[in-house]
Amino acid sequence: MISVLVHGGAHGAWCWERMIPHLAGPAVALDLPGRGSRPAQLETIVVDDWVEAVIDSISEIPSERIILVGHSLAGMVLPRVAERIPERLERLIFVSCSVPPEGQAVIDILSPAVRPLAEQNLRDRVASVLPEEVARQMFCNDMDPEQTRFVLERLVPEAWS
Numbered sequence: 001m002i003s004v005l006v007h008g009g010a011h012g013a014w015c016w017e018r019m020i021p022h023l024a025g026p027a028v029a030l031d032l033p034g035r036g037s038r039p040a041q042l043e044t045i046v047v048d049d050w051v052e053a054v055i056d057s058i059s060e061i062p063s064e065r066i067i068l069v070g071h072s073l074a075g076m077v078l079p080r081v082a083e084r085i086p087e088r089l090e091r092l093i094f095v096s097c098s099v100p101p102e103g104q105a106v107i108d109i110l111s112p113a114v115r116p117l118a119e120q121n122l123r124d125r126v127a128s129v130l131p132e133e134v135a136r137q138m139f140c141n142d143m144d145p146e147q148t149r150f151v152l153e154r155l156v157p158e159a160w161s
Contacts, residue, residue: 001090002063003027006054008072008097010130010139010155012036015071018150030057032077034127034159042127045159051080058088065090075099076106113137127157 005016005027013029013036020027032050033040040049054077058066066088070078075097082089098106107118113134130138135155140148 001025001065001067002061003067003069004058005029006068006070006074006077007032008074010135010158011071012154012156014154030054035156042157042159047076050077054081055084058085067091067093069093069095070097071095073098073106127159129155129157
């Protein structure tokens with residue numbers, strides 16, 4: 001069995017690289033469209049594009065059963081992947097994920113510090129990097145200075161749609 005690791009918003013597959021050596025079994029970290037190995041026009045990407053990318057990646061993995069792990073915004077992706085290919089999934093693991101209630105969007109559950117930025121970028125259809133102070137609050141709690149630098153230096157613009 002292999003773990004497939006899906007990053008969250010403003011991240012890429014890089015966010016898992018320090019954890020993978022500590023896992024008990026094999027794992028592969030994916031870049032979602034618009035990140036790292038999967039360049040794409042961020043202003044046009046929607047969650048379904050991410051779902052398709054994860055399903056396509058899983059289809060290339062010979063292991064019959066997959067442990068699908070998601071972080072943050074990947075909480076929007078994992079349930080949709082599970083609906084489409086339940087026979088391939090051993091389990092789902094949600095790590096600090098955004099999973100809005102039925103009928104709501106992630107923007108509806110964002111913190112007050114981030115929501116205005118997300119609303120503006122969504123209206124303007126602009127892909128943007130989070131301001132450093134917001135990114136620190138969202139992603140770097142309890143990290144030492146080196147870990148914080150590692151994250152902040154690698155954050156990418158977000159596909160707000």
